[in-house]
Amino acid sequence: MGKLAYTVLHGVFKGGSSYPGKLAQKIDPNVLATLGKDYDVIVVTGTNGKTLTTNLVVKVLKQQYADILTNPSGSNMMRGIITAFIAGRKHQHGKRGLAVLEVDEANVAPVSAALDVKAYVLTNIFRDQMDRYGEFYTTYAKILDGIKLHPDALVLANGDAPIFHSREFKNPVKYFGFNRGGTADMHAAVNTDGVLCPRCEHILHYHEISYSNLGDYFCPHCGFKRPALTYEMTAIKAQTPTSSEFVIDGHDYKLSIGGTYNIYNALAAYAVGTAYDITPAQIGKAFAYDEKVFGxxxxxxxxxxxxxxxxxxxxxxxxxxxxxxxxxxxxxxxxxxxxxxxxxxxxxxxxxxxxxxxxxxxxxxxxxxxxxxxxxxxxxxxxxxxxxxxxxxxxxxxxxxxxxxxxxxxxxxxxxxxxxxxxxxxxxxxxxxxxxxxxxxx
CATH class of the missing domain: 3.90.190.20 (Mur ligase, C-terminal domain)
Incomplete structure (x- = not known):
């Protein structure tokens, strides 16, 4: 029924990103577990940047992996993810498939319960849709509920976000972030969320700030500070509204999309690629695609x-x-x-x-x-x-x-x-x- 709904909606009306999954789940509440039982899954979640990060991760991994299932429309709740599996091509018999999924923060736990997640990519958490999530600490709790279901999954987290270092992971974890050698002692703007030390609740200080509460943070009161970074963006060489040039771990990259926030998305994709043995040159080739994502x-x-x-x-x-x-x-x-x-x-x-x-x-x-x-x-x-x-x-x-x-x-x-x-x-x-x-x- 889900496949029939997708065929009609996609083929005739050029839509159908969520309804086929809703229909299939209504008939079988556990349909996602059945559809995804032969897949290794990478979950991309966080407040901002999920769609582009997912798109970049797919491009990077396609340098070595031929078929990757994903949800490119940004339909990232349970029904949209089910639709992605309904619409996806079947992978080669006898081999496990690879799925890279953008997942809404509140849906990380139910998606994790149904699928075999091998890695979680955490972009950032900011105040967003408070009628759904509440404060961003409760948003993070929802994400952690999903991660706890797969204690062996690799966590690739934005190290510049204090919230991702606020609790100890049982999982293996690697951090990515900006490191341009700042040595200042500064505060974030007064209306910035998430700038209290999660240990002692004093105001965090920063050696450098990329934007909002993201940066090289430290607490002079209790010693809490940004974790060591495994993957580092060390220089922004040029920016326009339509492009960015930057350096990651000594490698020059160019992205045909503007915005400092999108450099973080590229850095997250670089982290995934490196963890999956994609070479720096291959990552550069993936970033070179000038293809805009929906919206x-x-x-x-x-x-x-x-x-x-x-x-x-x-x-x-x-x-x-x-x-x-x-x-x-x-x-x-x-x-x-x-x-x-x-x-x-x-x-x-x-x-x-x-x-x-x-x-x-x-x-x-x-x-x-x-x-x-x-x-x-x-x-x-x-x-x-x-x-x-x-x-x-x-x-x-x-x-x-x-x-x-x-x-x-x-x-x-x-x-x-x-x-x-x-x-x-x-x-x-x-x-x-x-x-x-x-x-x-x-």
């Missing part, structure tokens, strides 16, 4: 306007996107589409913790647009940030966005959107013939 800096040509689509869902992630597009040399139009469905997180208060004031004051964006189901919320937020009412276009109907975009005087447009708003936006572009339906760019 992660996809560029769509709308009658001559270069529209960059970026998924956002929490303040830390959005601030990193604003920092990334701040590298643009020319002025651009800026749009924000806000929904508040279950997959987005129903609590939209996070928009008030973003650095929109600083972004607006930079005057790099010369036109503004807001939309989505919660357009009134983001419209007011933009006004408070300093965007004049006469400079702000409001468009609740996302089917009209292509026409709105054509009217912008700027040639470059950055459109930020929450998850379901991104789906609606891409459907509008597909209906207009600008991209293919589903998850592939035209």
């Amino acid at each position: 992660r800096q996809e560029v769509v040509n709308v009658d001559g306007k270069q529209v960059t689509l970026v998924l956002v869902k929490n303040p830390v992630g959005m601030n990193q996107v604003l920092e990334m597009i701040g590298h643009a040399k020319d002025h651009f139009a800026f749009g924000f589409l806000l929904n508040a469905k279950y997959a987005d997180g129903k609590d939209t208060s996070w928009i008030w913790d973003t650095d929109l004031e600083q972004f607006v004051q930079s005057k790099q964006a010369t036109s503004y647009l807001v939309g989505g189901e919660r357009y009134k919320d983001i419209e007011f937020r933009m006004e408070v940030a300093g965007v004049g009412k006469n400079d702000l276009i409001t468009e609740p109907d996302l089917t009209k966005l292509p026409e709105r975009i054509k009217a912008f005087p700027e040639d470059s447009v950055y459109l930020l959107a929450t998850y379901t708003a991104m789906l609606q936006l891409r459907k509008s572009f597909a209906d207009g013939g600008y991209i293919k339906a589903g998850f592939e760019n035209k």
Whole structure:
């Protein structure tokens, strides 16, 4: 039934990333264990960066492993993961298959209970969708509940995140992080989450900070500090909104996607590749693919306007996107589409913790647009940030966005959107013939 639903939805409607799995699980609650019984699994989880990290890990491992099952659409809850197995090609008889799965934080435990997990990749944990997760400490507890089910699985964790060093692992663990030789004694910004020492609850100090609470942290009160790093990013050589050049363990790499946060994703993929005996040269070849992932800096040509689509869902992630597009040399139009469905997180208060004031004051964006189901919320937020009412276009109907975009005087447009708003936006572009339906760019 799941295969039939997938064939119809994917073949006819260019969708079906979760419903086939929902249907199959309703008939057989243990279907994932059956589908995945012959697979070794790598789980990628955390707040930000799961989809791109998963994509990069797959590209890296494909340098030596021919067939890898994954969930490329970002449908990362139980039903989406079941769908990935339903849709995946069968691996060679008699050999175990390899699956690289992006997994929603709250689903790590049930997925781990059903599958044979060989490695966990932990990207970061920030405050996100508090209606689902609560504070980020409770999010981490959900992840640990899954990891504890596989004490022999390798944990590859972001060593720059204090929370990942806050509890002892029974598992073998290796850390990756940024190490640019900083020697300062500084604090994170006052509104940053997760900067209390997990041992003594004093404020953490930093030798260097990459962003938010990530960096080379230490506690002068009790001695808690960042663990030794197995994999190190030692220098960022160049950054643009569409590319990054950096050095990992003495090897030069280039990624055709911008943002400091995406260098962390590449570093995580490097860690996986190295752990699986992929050579540095092969990793560089994998990083060289210029293929954008769904909603992660996809560029769509709308009658001559270069529209960059970026998924956002929490303040830390959005601030990193604003920092990334701040590298643009020319002025651009800026749009924000806000929904508040279950997959987005129903609590939209996070928009008030973003650095929109600083972004607006930079005057790099010369036109503004807001939309989505919660357009009134983001419209007011933009006004408070300093965007004049006469400079702000409001468009609740996302089917009209292509026409709105054509009217912008700027040639470059950055459109930020929450998850379901991104789906609606891409459907509008597909209906207009600008991209293919589903998850592939035209």
